Each structure stands twice: as C-alpha cells, then as structure tokens.
C-alpha cells in the first residue's frame with residue numbers, strides 16, 4: 001500500500017510508490033524506503049526534498065483536519 005504523509009512545513013513523505021518522470025522512467029530510489037518529495041518548490045534536487053524548506057522557512061497551512069470543501 002502506498003502511503004503519503006504531508007510533513008508539517010516540509011515535504012511529502014512517500015512510502016511504497018514508484019516515482020517516475022514524464023516519460024515513465026523510474027527515479028533511482030531504494031525499494032521500500034521512504035522518499036521525501038519537495039512541497040516548497042525550492043529544492044535543487046527536484047522532485048526530491050533537499051532540506052531547503054528549512055532554510056527558507058517554508059510554512060504550509062494544510063492539515064487533514066482543515067481540508068474540507
């Protein structure tokens with residue numbers, strides 16, 4: 001099962017998914033290990049988080065409890 005955890009003011013932590021580019025080619029990641037995908041847009045290693053969100057003080061408002069439409 002794929003699980004995506006939205007980290008507070010940080011990346012999307014993905015477990016159990018294959019990450020591919022627009023051609024369908026997989027990014028080299030270790031099977032079964034969590035992968036952090038950039039949510040702030042400032043990473044120099046996109047689509048992966050490189051920790052830049054901490055340096056820029058990224059603030060995210062999303063929480064599961066507040067997501068209603």
Ligand code: FES
Nearest residue numbers: 038039040049053
């Ligand atoms: S979320 Fe970590 S660098 Fe963007």
